[in-house]
Amino acid sequence: MHAHAKVGLGMLVSFGLGAMAAQGLYAQPKPVAYVISEIEVTNADAYAKEYVPLANKALADSGQKRLASGGKTVALAGAPPASRIVVSAFESLERAQAAYSSPAYLEARKIGDQYGKLRIFAVEGISQ
The missing domain is CATH 3.30.70.100 (Alpha-Beta Plaits)
Incomplete structure (x- = not known):
């Protein structure tokens, strides 16, 4: 059970990091x-x-x-x-x-x- 919790937590953290990276790619700075x-x-x-x-x-x-x-x-x-x-x-x-x-x-x-x-x-x- 302890191993499954680590895998689940790792997946959740990976998903969060991926979502933040995708947001950064789509965010466009305001034009000068x-x-x-x-x-x-x-x-x-x-x-x-x-x-x-x-x-x-x-x-x-x-x-x-x-x-x-x-x-x-x-x-x-x-x-x-x-x-x-x-x-x-x-x-x-x-x-x-x-x-x-x-x-x-x-x-x-x-x-x-x-x-x-x-x-x-x-x-x-x-x-x-």
Whole structure:
């Protein structure tokens, strides 16, 4: 009887481990979110001195990973891009939305709106 209990317990543990492994295979991570900001800067000095440091801190504190910021841009089709482009990544679309609606960013944005016209949108990436 003792041997049968060991075999039964072993089977139960094996089933549990198999179920957890299968769950891990089927679980898919949330896709990364990319945020694209197009900014027509109207006062470059004030924008750089007053808005950028506040916005950078608020967004970095929210988990932003900046991928491109204000570098050279080229139009490949359609209208030319805004004078400043920023591309960022967040771990999820929800995290991106939370970052751009955080009190710290909204305060920075009040200043940024004085020195530029911002268009900001997010898109989910493709799960890899």
